[in-house]
Amino acid sequence: MSGGPPRGLPSTGPHSLLDMPHPLAGSSSEEAVGGDSTPSPDLLTARSFGDKDLILPNGGTPAGTSSPASSSSLLNRLQLDDDIDGETRDLFVTVDDPKKHVCTMETYITYRITTKSTRVEFDLPEYSVRRRYQDFDWLRNKLEESQPTHLIPPLPEKFVVKGVVDRFSEEFVETRRKALDKFLKRITDHPVLSFNEHFNVFLTAKDLNAYKKQGMALLTRVGESVKHVTGGYKLRSRPLEFAAIGDYLDTFALKLGTIDRIAQRIIKEEIEYLVELREYGPVYSTWSALEGELSEPLEGVSACIGNCSTALEELTDDMTEDFLPVLREYILYSDSMKSVLKKRDQVQAEYEAKLEAVALRKEDRPKVPADVEKCQDRMECFNADLKADMERWQSNKRQDFRQLLMGMADKNIQYYEKCLMAWESIIPLLQEKQEAKQKTAWHLDFEVVWQLNYI
Amino acid sequence: MEQAPPDAPRQLQPAPLEPLGLPDAGRRRGREERRGPEEGPADGTMTENNFWLKKIEISVSEAEKRTGRNAMNMQETYTAYLIETRSVDHTDGQSVLTDSLWRRYSEFELLRNYLLVYYPHVVVPPLPEKRAEFVWHKLSADNMDPDFVERRRIGLENFLLRVASHPILCRDKIFYLFLTQEGNWKETVNETGFQLKADSRLKALNATFRVKNPDKRFTELKHYSDELQSVISHLLRVRARVADRLYGVYKVHGNYGRVFSEWSAIEKEMGDGLQSAGHHMDVYASSIDDILEDEEHYADQLKEYLFYAEALRAVCRKHELMQYDLEMAAQDLASKKQQCEELATGTVRTFSLKGMTTKLFGQETPEQREARIKVLEEQINEGEQQLKSKNLEGREFVKNAWADIERFKEQKNHDLKEALISYAVMQISMCKKGIQVWTNAKECFSKM
Numbered sequence: 015m016s017g018g019p020p021r022g023l024p025s026t027g028p029h030s031l032l033d034m035p036h037p038l039a040g041s042s043s044e045e046a047v048g049g050d051s052t053p054s055p056d057l058l059t060a061r062s063f064g065d066k067d068l069i070l071p072n073g074g075t076p077a078g079t080s081s082p083a084s085s086s087s088l089l090n091r092l093q094l095d096d097d098i099d100g101e102t103r104d105l106f107v108t109v110d111d112p113k114k115h116v117c118t119m120e121t122y123i124t125y126r127i128t129t130k131s132t133r134v135e136f137d138l139p140e141y142s143v144r145r146r147y148q149d150f151d152w153l154r155n156k157l158e159e160s161q162p163t164h165l166i167p168p169l170p171e172k173f174v175v176k177g178v179v180d181r182f183s184e185e186f187v188e189t190r191r192k193a194l195d196k197f198l199k200r201i202t203d204h205p206v207l208s209f210n211e212h213f214n215v216f217l218t219a220k221d222l223n224a225y226k227k228q229g230m231a232l233l234t235r236v237g238e239s240v241k242h243v244t245g246g247y248k249l250r251s252r253p254l255e256f257a258a259i260g261d262y263l264d265t266f267a268l269k270l271g272t273i274d275r276i277a278q279r280i281i282k283e284e285i286e287y288l289v290e291l292r293e294y295g296p297v298y299s300t301w302s303a304l305e306g307e308l309s310e311p312l313e314g315v316s317a318c319i320g321n322c323s324t325a326l327e328e329l330t331d332d333m334t335e336d337f338l339p340v341l342r343e344y345i346l347y348s349d350s351m352k353s354v355l356k357k358r359d360q361v362q363a364e365y366e367a368k369l370e371a372v373a374l375r376k377e378d379r380p381k382v383p384a385d386v387e388k389c390q391d392r393m394e395c396f397n398a399d400l401k402a403d404m405e406r407w408q409s410n411k412r413q414d415f416r417q418l419l420m421g422m423a424d425k426n427i428q429y430y431e432k433c434l435m436a437w438e439s440i441i442p443l444l445q446e447k448q449e450a451k452q453k454t455a456w457h458l459d460f461e462v463v464w465q466l467n468y469i
Numbered sequence: 470m471e472q473a474p475p476d477a478p479r480q481l482q483p484a485p486l487e488p489l490g491l492p493d494a495g496r497r498r499g500r501e502e503r504r505g506p507e508e509g510p511a512d513g514t515m516t517e518n519n520f521w522l523k524k525i526e527i528s529v530s531e532a533e534k535r536t537g538r539n540a541m542n543m544q545e546t547y548t549a550y551l552i553e554t555r556s557v558d559h560t561d562g563q564s565v566l567t568d569s570l571w572r573r574y575s576e577f578e579l580l581r582n583y584l585l586v587y588y589p590h591v592v593v594p595p596l597p598e599k600r601a602e603f604v605w606h607k608l609s610a611d612n613m614d615p616d617f618v619e620r621r622r623i624g625l626e627n628f629l630l631r632v633a634s635h636p637i638l639c640r641d642k643i644f645y646l647f648l649t650q651e652g653n654w655k656e657t658v659n660e661t662g663f664q665l666k667a668d669s670r671l672k673a674l675n676a677t678f679r680v681k682n683p684d685k686r687f688t689e690l691k692h693y694s695d696e697l698q699s700v701i702s703h704l705l706r707v708r709a710r711v712a713d714r715l716y717g718v719y720k721v722h723g724n725y726g727r728v729f730s731e732w733s734a735i736e737k738e739m740g741d742g743l744q745s746a747g748h749h750m751d752v753y754a755s756s757i758d759d760i761l762e763d764e765e766h767y768a769d770q771l772k773e774y775l776f777y778a779e780a781l782r783a784v785c786r787k788h789e790l791m792q793y794d795l796e797m798a799a800q801d802l803a804s805k806k807q808q809c810e811e812l813a814t815g816t817v818r819t820f821s822l823k824g825m826t827t828k829l830f831g832q833e834t835p836e837q838r839e840a841r842i843k844v845l846e847e848q849i850n851e852g853e854q855q856l857k858s859k860n861l862e863g864r865e866f867v868k869n870a871w872a873d874i875e876r877f878k879e880q881k882n883h884d885l886k887e888a889l890i891s892y893a894v895m896q897i898s899m900c901k902k903g904i905q906v907w908t909n910a911k912e913c914f915s916k917m
Contacts, residue, residue: 279721283717290711300703308882430900431904438897441894444893
């Protein structure tokens with residue numbers, strides 16, 4: 015890794031957004047080592063490192079985006095990633111403000127995408143556009159096409175399968191919004207994907223549809239070549255690490271599936287419990303109407319059960335909206351990862367086949383033909399990208415699940431705390447008149463007994 | 470005859486068993502079950518004999534399965550319960566076992582039926598249910614099921630304690646013999662001939678429909694009993710369903726334990742956290758068994774008052790019967806008086822068979838008429854005496870019954886409030902356990 019500041023990212027480097035002057039502010043970009051705004055292409059070239067091609071900034075270059083051919087630059091990028099924490103990030107994307115659009119042909123929801131960035135790839139520091147699910151779907155497909163060696167985050171499910179779920183209900187829209195936000199954030203965090211041109215256009219273009227119609231003008235070399243792999247090759251031997259990843263993903267998806275089923279079952283049981291509670295509480299009220307002294311205590315118990323019912327409803331809603339979707343997302347994630355692994359296998363298989371073919375054609379020895387070399391490159395690239403993405407994925411997965419499961423525990427704790435509060439608050443109400451009545455009862459008894467026997 | 474104070478042979482003289490102290494808490498697995506406040510300040514003012522002021526402790530301490538031959542000489546299996554009576558020394562609180570015998574459920578029933586006949590003005594404590602009702606799926610409806618037997622044992626003990634702490638019932642001799650005389654008790658009870666003295670159901674039903682002027686309080690009380698029975702039944706039914714569902718929620722969480730364990734096997738850093746969290750999920754799932762077992766005792770407390778509703782109705786029925794009897798007697802007297810008057814004055818205002826036959830077959834002689842008047846006058850006299858005593862009886866009944874009803878109301882309010890408090894305490898404990906488990910799990914997740 016080059017020792018020079020800014021460490022190789024073909025952008026303004028890891029600076030805080032706050033101390034960046036506006037790109038159009040016109041200040042000289044030469045001086046500040048760390049304080050550069052929009053560096054000129056010359057400067058950048060001067061700062062570029064590594065032997066191979068590098069991504070040139072300022073969109074429009076044929077290379078388009080990511081995937082440097084060398085693994086060393088990729089490694090550098092990885093190390094960069096570790097340095098990028100909240101403070102030094104230079105790209106922020108948020109999804110919010112869902113709105114319903116009613117047109118003659120259809121009704122749909124759009125979300126506002128807000129982008130803040132100091133990267134040179136962005137002409138403006140801030141963008142705000144509206145996108146609908148279709149657009150996200152398009153983006154994902156584009157990413158898969160153009161970055162086949164990388165793991166693309168999953169989208170929330172396209173179609174609503176379960177029952178009669180209202181596509182326009184607040185809960186559904188909110189759940190989807192969160193998932194879409196997560197999707198974009200994962201791309202934002204990815205050192206390669208975040209520089210993808212389609213991603214950029216998605217975030218910035220006023221009219222996305224026009225761009226879509228342009229067609230797939232820009233594809234990376236790698237992308238193209240991988241696309242053309244017909245997949246008819248048989249893999250000799252899978253490197254251990256990828257085999258291990260494959261096995262892991264299989265078991266992982268299986269376990270997640272089980273957890274999803276368990277979680278759904280729990281919610282179902284809780285809802286049925288809730289139904290009974292909603293009948294249970296009011297019976298105490300009915301009873302309360304019959305009684306005199308017991309009236310208040312019984313009414314208190316009824317209200318208490320009502321509060322617990324409400325708390326339970328909140329719990330089930332939360333679990334449905336926050337827990338299940340994330341689980342499902344990860345299942346989708348592992349599925350898409352499996353297909354990327356398959357593609358990698360194909361690339362390796364093609365290389366091996368070509369290599370073998372060369373070995374048989376004695377004449378070309380010892381020189382290795384160019385196209386075989388290219389294959390090798392492709393394979394090594396793929397392997398490197400995938401490995402890097404897997405590590406990132408593992409680390410994110412750990413964080414995501416820690417958060418998810420802690421969240422689940424939290425929600426249950428909150429539920430019990432609400433119930434606890436409700437029950438504790440009626441204890442004084444129930445105990446209140448006990449002491450006072452105690453003496454009277456005995457007194458009464460005594461009198462009664464006396465009366466009965468001695469009159 | 471069906472009136473308090475009962476005849477001398479029925480009551481122990483001079484003094485009864487004292488109302489008791491609280492049952493041994495240890496015998497109930499640490500659960501506190503208070504009994505009514507009737508243990509009252511039994512000072513020397515109660516009786517002239519301080520000698521009898523020993524406290525008695527009664528407990529149904531064991532249950533045993535037995536086989537024997539029934540009345541039709543067929544083999545049957547039943548459960549027998551051991552009743553132990555201890556007398557507690559006033560001074561040092563030491564208890565000495567004085568009596569111990571075995572009884573089965575049917576003998577309890579016999580005792581209660583006897584008490585119902587001889588103390589109709591008393592709200593007689595109910596027995597625990599004969600068959601398990603209001604069960605939720607895990608509970609067994611089998612009478613031989615150990616949990617059911619255990620809860621019944623507690624219920625029977627409760628019954629005996631209620632009777633023993635009732636100011637009137639506790640003095641009954643048959644009750645005393647029930648606790649002390651194992652053999653021959655059944656014969657002794659039957660010898661009282663109480664079954665014959667019981668009011669016929671038909672008679673009671675008839676009275677309920679035809680009575681014109683029952684005391685309004687009893688009518689209201691009857692209405693209240695009906696409503697109480699209905700609402701507690703409903704409550705118990707729904708509670709059983711709630712218990713069922715709650716059981717399901719907890720148990721499904723147990724599955725997390727297994728899957729987390731399996732998942733942890735393929736994880737490196739996440740493994741430990743997942744594994745230990747899974748353990749907590751198992752703990753959570755198994756905690757429900759104890760929780761629901763405790764709740765069954767709450768249900769039992771409610772059930773007692775569900776059955777008490779019937780006891781209340783019995784007292785109301787008795788009043789209606791007596792009142793109807795009174796009304797019929799008064800009516801009869803009035804008609805006799807009228808007959809007498811008519812005979813004396815010669816006017817016939819009302820239809821009478823005698824009058825008809827007289828018309829058809831000729832007047833009767835003055836002597837005959839005199840004789841008839843005399844008979845009637847005697848009857849009227851008798852009738853008036855009877856009416857007077859019936860009236861007195863009726864009023865006495867109302868007074869005594871109402872006094873016991875007031876006592877019962879206080880007991881009910883106290884007991885049910887205690888039950889509600891203990892229910893709330895159970896819920897609080899359940900919530901705290903839940904918080905504990907999930908906090909532990911959260912801790913494990915944070916270490917993932």
